[in-house]
Amino acid sequence: MIVPEALVPPFLRATRANAPFLSVDSARRAVRDAELRPQPYGPPPRLRSDLRVGVAHIDKVPVYTVAPARGATDGAVIYTHGGGWIHQIAKQHWELIAQIAVEANVTVVVPIYRLLPFGDAQGAHDLVIGIAEQLIERHGSVRLAGDSAGGQITLSVAQTLRDRGVPAVRTVLIAPGLDLTFSNPLIPVIQPTDPWLAQDGGRELGRIWAGELDVKDPIVSPLFGEFEGLGPMLVFSGTRDVLNPDAGILVDRARAAGVDVTFREKVGAVHVFPLLPTRSGRAARSEIVAALRG
Template sequence: MPSLLSRAVPAYLRVVRANRPFISAEGAREHIRERSLRPQAYGPPRLLRSDVTIEVRRENGWPIYTLTPRSGHARGNVVYCHGGGWVNEVARQHWQLAADVAAEAGTTVTVPIYPLIPYGTADQVIPAFANLVRANRDQYGEVCLAGDSAGGQIALSTAVLLRDEQQPAAPRTVLISPALDLSLSNPEILTIQSEDPWLGRDGGLVLGDHWRGSLSITDPLVSPLFADFTGLGPLTVFCGTRDILLPDTRIMVGKARAAGVEVDYHEAPELVHVYPLTPTPEGSEARMLIIDALRGALTPATSPA
């Protein structure tokens, strides 16, 4: 049974009307307009972890943040793709997870501030993420990918594009409640909709249509569920059962395993969208699993004696 805090999360989300941008097409259009008129701040919180340093540079118009542990030798790199429906900026929870990964997994974490809809689109953003991963490989060595929700779509589509370009597979890609099929055509979505206090199909269709840009909604750079998963690196995946993205996540896990991809899948009964980012015992446990997975992927294997 979920913890008391986790059981309180759906009620809180309903009180603050977290689903307003997603539950209706009109709500999504109004949210896009509001974000266009009044862009959100994206910088890291002033009080993050004191054992992590933060630097920022600008590449091709994007602010690119790098978080580095102050102590020890940082191994490799994680490119973190933040969620927010492709329309909301990076949030405090994303920064906190990025800082925890940097400090506790002993790695550098790159957080790109990518352009959001209606200005940013998948046909522009995904190739730019792939370019960033290639550049980080030259600088840091091994590079993992991670992302939540819309950022999970970006992370997995980037991994697919790099595979198609015959680049080395990421040693680990972490997907937190990933958006996988932006057509939202899975009939099971409607069954779960009444239980999901956060996401909605009607608004999600509007956001996805903006995000695809010039690409088809079924292009793997938009909807990675339609990709061939052969040759991708290992995946660590999280999803709660009160999340309309659950049916497609289950399909993706099965499809990846059938293609020979190692998948570490964590399905949490009665928990909401992106539950690893929530301030709950289950969220804390999931964050430790994420840190352990990335640390293990970036730590050189020891040779047998």
């Protein structure tokens, strides 16, 4: 089913999708609620019949593998889900992961990293780095993808792999969190049009997620990291997203550093629009699959 683009913002406002992000207090309540009411994270039981799904555990953290049911795959992709560091992986994430696995003929590895208040940026980063290095040893390479909070983790991992001498890694970023200080002066300009995220609560969640690190540490806010030597990058961002101004800065800095960047900025689109059941979302998912093929 295709949902008209115009219906997405009023639906998000009606369901109060932005509630955790509206204020410091609402962000703290959301963290407390995540502690009181843990969310399910497993893949839907009827995801796709042409898949095989497995799970292992690294330091008691579930790590799923999703691959086509038959035949060898052409390498591996790590998909790190979003959710504002408080929300668990959702049905839309699993559907995109399944599509990537089947249509790109890859094994998709999905870490269910610890969310707030049980996890932090360093822990999530180290988990994904460890998985990436194992996959590189096994397959010779790895590709990275992530959305929103998962995009923050993904880009910081790409920077660390570069620092450890891993050849340029192909990366897909869907509306990534890039600067968790939420200090871009254009955010207040965009805020009235964004039905999903907000500055004050986002900044507080970023502060808590940073843990013992400075919020400007590239592991927390990869926009403060270096971009030289990163691999080809596909970036999606909608203009009704308070993270959009930082996405533009990322693209400019990465291109200035010689990175091959494809920027898909959708006018009028909301946060993580490639995950939504709209025409632009469907087109974006096809491009993501193409970027992650071997």
